[in-house]
Amino acid sequence: MASTAVIEVEELNLAYGDFHAVRDLSFEVRQGELYALLGTNGAGKTSTLEVIEGHRAATSGSVRVFGSSPRNRSATRPRMGIMLQESGFSPDLTVRETVQLIGRLSRRTDDVERVLSVVDLMHKATTRVSQLSGGEKRRLDFATAVYGAPELVFLDEPTTGLDIQSRDALWDAVDRLREDGSTVVLTTHYLEEAQQRADRIGLMHKGTFYREGTVLELTSTLPAVISFRLPDQAPPPPLRTTRDDRGHHHVETYGLEADLRTLLNWAYDGSVALTELEAGPTRLDDIFRSIDRG
Numbered sequence: 001m002a003s004t005a006v007i008e009v010e011e012l013n014l015a016y017g018d019f020h021a022v023r024d025l026s027f028e029v030r031q032g033e034l035y036a037l038l039g040t041n042g043a044g045k046t047s048t049l050e051v052i053e054g055h056r057a058a059t060s061g062s063v064r065v066f067g068s069s070p071r072n073r074s075a076t077r078p079r080m081g082i083m084l085q086e087s088g089f090s091p092d093l094t095v096r097e098t099v100q101l102i103g104r105l106s107r108r109t110d111d112v113e114r115v116l117s118v119v120d121l122m123h124k125a126t127t128r129v130s131q132l133s134g135g136e137k138r139r140l141d142f143a144t145a146v147y148g149a150p151e152l153v154f155l156d157e158p159t160t161g162l163d164i165q166s167r168d169a170l171w172d173a174v175d176r177l178r179e180d181g182s183t184v185v186l187t188t189h190y191l192e193e194a195q196q197r198a199d200r201i202g203l204m205h206k207g208t209f210y211r212e213g214t215v216l217e218l219t220s221t222l223p224a225v226i227s228f229r230l231p232d233q234a235p236p237p238p239l240r241t242t243r244d245d246r247g248h249h250h251v252e253t254y255g256l257e258a259d260l261r262t263l264l265n266w267a268y269d270g271s272v273a274l275t276e277l278e279a280g281p282t283r284l285d286d287i288f289r290s291i292d293r294g
């Protein structure tokens with residue numbers, strides 16, 4: 001992976017009056033990475049992104065995008081595509097006119113028909129924005145963000161409200177952008193998507209990082225889990241388990257492979273039927289649950 005930093009955030013602080021929304025936040029996003037900025041509600045993700053995107057001034061600290069201040073919009077804006085949580089499109093414009101307008105404002109060049117077909121909106125090209133469904137509006141949002149294949153793309157909750165085909169198509173389009181070297185910053189509350197897609201994750205809580213690192217670095221801070229069910233007459237399993245009220249056994253382990261082998265050998269040797277077997281690293285959900293909300 002290339003190591004040029006596209007985004008550099010150092011000791012960022014952002015206050016709204018007396019309320020300190022972001023505190024001494026430092027991180028960088030390198031060229032070609034998919035960086036997921038995740039966190040609890042009100043953690044400060046949108047505030048942080050607004051500073052990086054140049055929409056808001058920091059209270060203190062330094063933010064550089066492509067080596068420039070994001071407030072220097074003429075230097076940074078043409079290189080960025082932004083998909084906001086809520087679009088501000090004009091309801092009277094058609095889908096094609098919207099892409100043309102936003103495309104022109106971005107100062108990038110692209111083929112409008114190509115962009116519309118990426119998000120499967122060709123058949124809606126002459127439909128007014130006010131007549132689109134929620135999912136279609138999200139796809140239009142995405143189309144305007146990736147118009148002209150920007151070097152840096154911000155995706156804020158990109159798949160909210162999308163059906164599975166549209167989600168797959170969106171991630172395919174993101175993969176293609178990344179193959180061409182684009183950097184992606186993602187925020188989402190769909191943790192599974194972040195766990196599957198992100199190279200690195202910054203997990204925010206109360207204005208600062210609770211954890212930051214690769215997916216593996218984050219998930220290896222908590223034990224992996226093996227879960228299974230045994231027949232009523234089965235002998236006790238060879239590992240210490242807890243049983244939930246649905247009769248599932250759970251093992252928490254830092255030695256997933258060895259424990260799994262022990263369990264499978266025991267079941268094989270004793271002809272014990274293990275059912276509903278699941279084994280895997282901790283999920284991001286569990287890391288979120290470990291955050292002390294107090």
Ligand SMILES: Nc1ncnc2c1ncn2[C@@H]1O[C@H](COP(=O)(O)OP(=O)(O)OP(=O)(O)O)[C@@H](O)[C@H]1O
Nearest residue numbers: 016019021039040041042043044045046047048204
């Ligand atoms: N314009 C504003 N004025 C005052 N407080 C604000 C303003 N914008 C955000 N806040 C507060 O700053 C904190 C961080 O908000 P922010 O929108 O950055 O969080 P978030 O991590 O994006 O949250 P969510 O996941 O809920 O969208 C919240 O407590 C919010 O109420």
